[in-house]
Amino acid sequence: MSNLQTLNPQEVSAKDYVQGVYETVVKRNPHESEFHQAVKEILESLVPVIAKHPKYMENGILERMVEPERMITFRVPWVDDQGIVNVNRGFRVQFNSAIGPFKGGLRFHPSVNASIIKFLGFEQTFKNSLTGQPIGGGKGGSDFDPKGKSEGEVMRFTQSFMTELSKYIGPDTDVPAGDIGVGAREIGYMFGQYKRIRGGNEAGVLTGKGLLYGGSLARTEATGYGAVYFVNEMLKSKGLSFDGSTVVVSGSGNVSIYAIQKAVQLGAKVVACSDSNGYVYDKDGINLETVRRLKEVERKRISEYVNEHPDAVYFEGCQNIWTIPCDIALPCATQNEIDETSAKRLVANGVLAIGEGANMPSTLEAIDVFLQADVLFGPAKAANAGGVAVSALEMAQNSMRYSWAFHEVDDKLHEIMKNIYRNSVNAAEEYGHPGNLVVGANIAGFLKVADTMLAHGII
Numbered sequence: 001m002s003n004l005q006t007l008n009p010q011e012v013s014a015k016d017y018v019q020g021v022y023e024t025v026v027k028r029n030p031h032e033s034e035f036h037q038a039v040k041e042i043l044e045s046l047v048p049v050i051a052k053h054p055k056y057m058e059n060g061i062l063e064r065m066v067e068p069e070r071m072i073t074f075r076v077p078w079v080d081d082q083g084i085v086n087v088n089r090g091f092r093v094q095f096n097s098a099i100g101p102f103k104g105g106l107r108f109h110p111s112v113n114a115s116i117i118k119f120l121g122f123e124q125t126f127k128n129s130l131t132g133q134p135i136g137g138g139k140g141g142s143d144f145d146p147k148g149k150s151e152g153e154v155m156r157f158t159q160s161f162m163t164e165l166s167k168y169i170g171p172d173t174d175v176p177a178g179d180i181g182v183g184a185r186e187i188g189y190m191f192g193q194y195k196r197i198r199g200g201n202e203a204g205v206l207t208g209k210g211l212l213y214g215g216s217l218a219r220t221e222a223t224g225y226g227a228v229y230f231v232n233e234m235l236k237s238k239g240l241s242f243d244g245s246t247v248v249v250s251g252s253g254n255v256s257i258y259a260i261q262k263a264v265q266l267g268a269k270v271v272a273c274s275d276s277n278g279y280v281y282d283k284d285g286i287n288l289e290t291v292r293r294l295k296e297v298e299r300k301r302i303s304e305y306v307n308e309h310p311d312a313v314y315f316e317g318c319q320n321i322w323t324i325p326c327d328i329a330l331p332c333a334t335q336n337e338i339d340e341t342s343a344k345r346l347v348a349n350g351v352l353a354i355g356e357g358a359n360m361p362s363t364l365e366a367i368d369v370f371l372q373a374d375v376l377f378g379p380a381k382a383a384n385a386g387g388v389a390v391s392a393l394e395m396a397q398n399s400m401r402y403s404w405a406f407h408e409v410d411d412k413l414h415e416i417m418k419n420i421y422r423n424s425v426n427a428a429e430e431y432g433h434p435g436n437l438v439v440g441a442n443i444a445g446f447l448k449v450a451d452t453m454l455a456h457g458i459i
């Protein structure tokens with residue numbers, strides 16, 4: 001992003017400072033490659049800010065930001081349907097509470113470890129700041145694999161997880177929500193268990209709740225809709241739109257489903273989606289109702305799609321989804337799903353815009369390919385902030401003991417996404433990287449947290 005030769009003298013020392021902080025992170029958190037990657041991306045963007053404002057260096061802001069306020073690891077024992085005792089590992093990272101209670105999802109996936117949770121919690125701090133709402137950054141989860149588990153097993157595991165987590169969370173301290181593998185069902189079981197342990201009815205302790213007990217309308221749709229609203233702003237800046245475009249969306253979970261729905265509403269044709277086993281290509285446009293039923297109701301694999309749509313084709317493995325020619329790519333599956341090779345292929349096929357619906361779906365090398373090719377690139381912490389933004393609106397409604405209509409929440413979401421876009425564009429321009437929304441989003445997210453930390457003193 002920044003090249004040493006083009007830097008002024010202040011930027012050279014800022015670069016040294018940033019490099020030193022990064023090296024400490026690598027040394028102090030060995031083998032945590034995803035965490036290193038997330039830190040590197042942010043720190044490199046901040047060089048011009050540190051150069052312009054030495055106060056951040058003088059007050060050790062970066063050193064403090066890369067160290068979580070608290071990291072909790074715990075045992076999650078549960079008994080499966082065969083009567084066998086299983087033990088999973090639970091995590092909650094409370095990364096930064098400068099601007100509000102820790103806020104961020106819980107991920108249940110076998111790949112979950114300290115590195116994944118820390119990268120997500122670190123990113124969340126900047127993302128939440130960008131929403132303009134008073135929420136700090138946190139994240140959690142477990143290496144539990146919900147795939148193939150019975151209802152009873154999911155419930156017992158989730159209750160055991162919450163039994164421990166309940167000691168550390170609360171509506172004004174730390175407010176978890178969903179992420180990969182944690183949806184309305186799991187949030188329901190967790191809320192029930194929290195209520196049972198703590199008594200009372202603290203609706204604001206979790207977000208993404210069911211509508212019957214304090215959930216917000218439009219929370220389910222928010223991440224996918226928000227990503228499309230964000231990409232729409234990028235497209236508009238170049239006189240382009242979703243109308244008539246061909247779109248590839250990876251994933252088939254909550255983010256993907258509502259990204260597909262909104263893109264189609266805006267006139268796009270979405271020709272592919274995927275799950276962790278493979279992807280489907282439907283040249284006539286993916287039938288969203290089939291995907292929703294298969295994934296949300298029947299909890300089946302996406303490969304089943306072709307049984308109902310014989311013109312569609314299923315491919316085993318996910319990487320080649322990015323070889324399908326498209327105008328707009330929305331990676332909504334998981335981290336590092338677009339590497340340098342996939343990015344080059346997308347560019348060679350003429351992609352105009354990328355909107356990251358998942359967290360950190362592009363590798364650092366892939367991002368460089370997109371930026372060098374002048375592809376419109378909406379980084380995750382800006383483009384997928386709609387989910388957590390509506391979570392904060394859910395917290396606001398819980399505090400008021402009131403709920404807004406769908407269109408009221410959706411309008412607020414739309415406004416928030418436009419603001420994130422504008423603030424990212426402006427920050428990129430002010431700090432000498434016009435058009436680079438990676439740098440812009442990182443700087444805009446950083447400033448609010450950093451200035452609050454300065455105001456609070458060395459804590």
Ligand code: GLU
Pocket residue numbers: 103104105106175176177178179180207359384385387388389391
């Ligand atoms: N897991 C989502 C994210 O990555 C949502 C978090 C929330 O709503 O707290 O932002």
